[in-house]
Amino acid sequence: MKIKPPHLSLSLKFALSFGAIFIISTLVFEAVVSETSEYFMEKEVDSKLQTKISDMRGVYELGGIDLLTKLIEKRAAQSDSQNRIYLLADADFQKLSGNINHWPESVPRIAGWTEVEDTDENPNEYRFLALNLDDKYHLLLGLDTLKEEELEDYVFLIFLGAVLFSIAGGCAAGFFLHRNLKNRLDLISGTCTQIMQGRFSHRIPVSRTSDEIDVMAHTLNTMLDRIETLMDGIRHVTDNIAHDLRTPLTRVHGRLESLLILTPGDKNRQLVESTIAEVDQLLMTFTALLSISRLETGELETNFKPIRLSHLVKDTIEIYEPLAEDKGQQIIFKDAVPNQHSSSSYSSGDKPLISGDCDLIAQCISNLLDNAIKYGPDNSAITIRIDNSDTHVTLSIHDQGNGIPEAEHKKVLERFYRVESSRNLPGNGLGLSLVSAVIHLHNGSLKFSNETGFQVEISIPKASTLPTP
Missing domain, CATH: 3.30.450 (Beta-Lactamase)
Structure with missing residues (x-):
């Protein structure tokens, strides 16, 4: 709520x-x-x-x-x-x-x-x-x-002055009390916001007054220390497993490719090829796990700069269009124009910019488009649309599949969670988790809706400055 x-x-x-x-x-x-x-x-x-x-x-x-x-x-x-x-x-x-x-x-x-x-x-x-x-x-x-x-009037004037003085004093005391309490509560709220954004090392400042707010701040800091310790333990276990397994899996992948060259017979070669595909899937899973972990903890190096979302979308469509054509699907791209003008009324330089990491945003778009193709029915349409507001650029990808039940919209953002109807399809349940981590890193929002199909909508803040020509 x-x-x-x-x-x-x-x-x-x-x-x-x-x-x-x-x-x-x-x-x-x-x-x-x-x-x-x-x-x-x-x-x-x-x-x-x-x-x-x-x-x-x-x-x-x-x-x-x-x-x-x-x-x-x-x-x-x-x-x-x-x-x-x-x-x-x-x-x-x-x-x-x-x-x-x-x-x-x-x-x-x-x-x-x-x-x-x-x-x-x-x-x-x-x-x-x-x-x-x-x-x-x-x-x-x-x-x-x-x-x-x-004498009565004199007494009344004295008390009237006292009331006015009380009002002035009460307002002044209330202002300083309000400002002091608000500042201290803002510190707690700001620290919690930083922690929610993945900066788990932040702690609530404690003053020297040792009052109830300081006691609460000290208790919260102790709780955050414990949570950080537990999360570090879980993250280290996950990272260690991913690191330790990636190396032998990479060696296995190389040996299987060498074995593929030396293997005669179509059936044997198909068996080796399917094994290589399974190893590739495992490597992709561990790579995604490490990426999500580093995104959530802020350890991943990023290169934020103003970029044009429409260019990334067009590049991604070119990559995935052959895959969609194999299923008889059509990808429709609608780039809405500011102030609702037609697309012919402005140049590409007039299109809105977002502030973000180009590689991460491209990976995010790729995951969403791959899901739309994978879970959308054959011979259907996939619509991609970009809309603009005063402060944000919104990208929506709509397919004609069955979508995700509303009760599971939050669960699909968890790692390895998959909808029951899609368990027989290839995947590892990390695609939307990675999308959520990328959007959260960019201070954006992610929303799902089931209307005549399934739609994923991401909204990212616009860049404050234009790139130099």
Whole structure:
């Protein structure tokens, strides 16, 4: 199953989550502090009003309405009275004394607490306390809460600045955390990519922090060391067997050719010739094994340069065309042109280039065309097509055979694996393995499909520069 690249990386998600939690915590703390400070400031205002009205009730009980009227007039005449409201009214709520002319409409004419919000007519907020004196008089005290509002606004601005600072700090911390974590994860991913490309000696860098990622990197490196040791052992065994057997097989091949000259009779000569063919097949098998091993480990010397895929295809067709004609097969070559123009509208120099090793690509094409001829039915057509995209050149070879079951598409790339229906045909099960190794070396892709026959499609990146004329 192929994992799709995430829209947001794990490190970025972690950084964003950390920043979001930090900001939410700051907002919750700001709300709690604001509500708490507002509650205590309101209690402070209520305490002041309660103290003043208790004093005035004491004056009324001590000296009656006249003494209370004089006290209110005195208080109303003070310089700071503009922030306070004093009103003494009769039973009909008509003014007897105070610094306002009438009972405020927004204040209920009953004893108790009232808070009046600011309006266009009255830009200040007041906290009122009304008191009934013997059902004959009504006393109203009000206190401006401007200072408390300013303090609340000040607290709000402080916490707003704290939130903005938290956002900036969270973004900065998240950015550095994201970059650090992403860089370290990219190192692991890059090393794994190098190993998948056959560079088994690469290891994940380990920093000096000794954190969880370093522990994981150390564990992965230990695992890679063990895997490399096992693969080296298997490869050495395979290489040694191939090397050790190629020499005696080559000697046997030479002796059989000498024996062929000295052998009389057609039957005996045919027997020697079939034996030589079997020895040739063994030598080809060991050669293919060594080539695949060196391709996968990166030990094979390559000569990458810009080449024209269409030229290699034409040369390969010339070699295999007689073999196809023996089976009554026809090889059709379609070289698609960039921008979908006809083939007559451009010169051969305009055809796309790929970057690769000419010998390896030619061997790859030969293996695929040989398979198409071998497994395609007699008197059928084999179609070879080259298509171009902005970045890749794609070669497809389509025959009219039964093809490979979809469940075995990956298995045929394994060494010596052969489809059950083709076991009676000559071959060693290494052709597609070699093709896969060559395409992988060229950073290309290999795909099979069963549509009105069998099609093999290889895609190789275009060369970045044109060859010098």
